[in-house]
């Protein structure tokens with residue numbers, strides 16, 4: 267069902283420090299060519315010591331509000347998709363308010379891994395059908411804090427960053443034409459952080475075992491990511507009654523070039539519509555789609571009336587896709 271809304275503005279916040287594949291060659295047994303061939307990644311951004319997820323989220327949110335011409339206090343709700351919250355509680359969205367000295371807007375996190383931004387968009391679309399008039403959806407991560415820097419199979423993949431979008435009801439010409447979302451919690455252990463929560467609270471032993479870092483079966487994730495991202499996109503397109511060749515721009519979750527390309531091919535969206543930033547930022551989990559959206563807009567790749575498809579997959583497993591008329 268068509269849900270009228272408008273993305274009034276987007277913005278991004280990326281830490282200035284660049285970690286290249288050459289830098290990683292000096293840290294673990296890897297090579298620039300292995301990383302580029304398997305993932306398409308050349309470099310990623312790393313947050314400075316002391317910079318938390320809410321700091322990047324606040325920077326992106328403020329810039330997005332400025333671009334939308336509104337004050338953060340005018341927002342009805344702030345939704346932050348993240349897997350790397352500042353603390354287990356309160357939410358990163360509340361820490362963001364703390365950082366900005368903001369009081370009033372409802373604030374909460376969505377824990378859906380790399381699907382967090384599109385989960386947030388789906389929730390925001392529902393809220394805009396009610397009384398809400400201005401909603402911020404933010405994807406923000408400091409993945410470098412949960413990466414095991416001794417594990418070459420994961421540490422080369424991730425990066426830090428944040429992106430924000432300000433949503434309003436619009437004039438009825440733009441909105442969500444179709445969407446799909448889902449999850450399969452049976453596969454939770456394929457990609458997870460074993461310790462630091464109520465199941466295995468942090469102890470000297472869990473810290474010594476690096477159990478608070480990313481544990482992942484990369485091959486299994488790869489296969490499920492391609493299937494779920496393409497199926498979700500296909501379902502959202504069908505609901506939108508949009509053919510794959512009508513899509514002007516496809517912004518998939520930016521985990522890895524091969525995953526994005528395989529998901530695009532299965533969906534049948536032409537190759538020239540795929541928008542990729544993974545080469546420069548790696549996998550920023552929930553932040554990849556809003557950062558890519560912001561760069562695509564800046565480059566003039568999205569104009570009013572365009573059909574924009576987004577699809578994501580993440581820990582959980584979770585998946586989500588959304589087809590918008592801009």
Ligand SMILES: CC(C)(COP(=O)(O)OP(=O)(O)OC[C@H]1O[C@@H](n2cnc3c(N)ncnc32)[C@H](O)[C@@H]1OP(=O)(O)O)[C@@H](O)C(=O)NCCC(=O)NCCS
Pocket residue numbers: 295296297300301304305380418419420422423482483484485486487488491521522549579580581
């Ligand atoms: C991680 C990933 C790039 C690995 O690629 P792959 O083709 O599946 O590679 P494999 O895991 O089969 O490993 C192949 C070999 O490369 C080695 N290898 C792993 N990481 C390496 C690295 N950074 N540098 C060099 N060699 C590496 C492995 O040890 C293995 O060696 P072996 O054959 O001697 O055992 C890939 O599985 C992937 O992208 N998975 C999805 C990850 C992801 O996106 N997660 C987040 C989803 S939201």
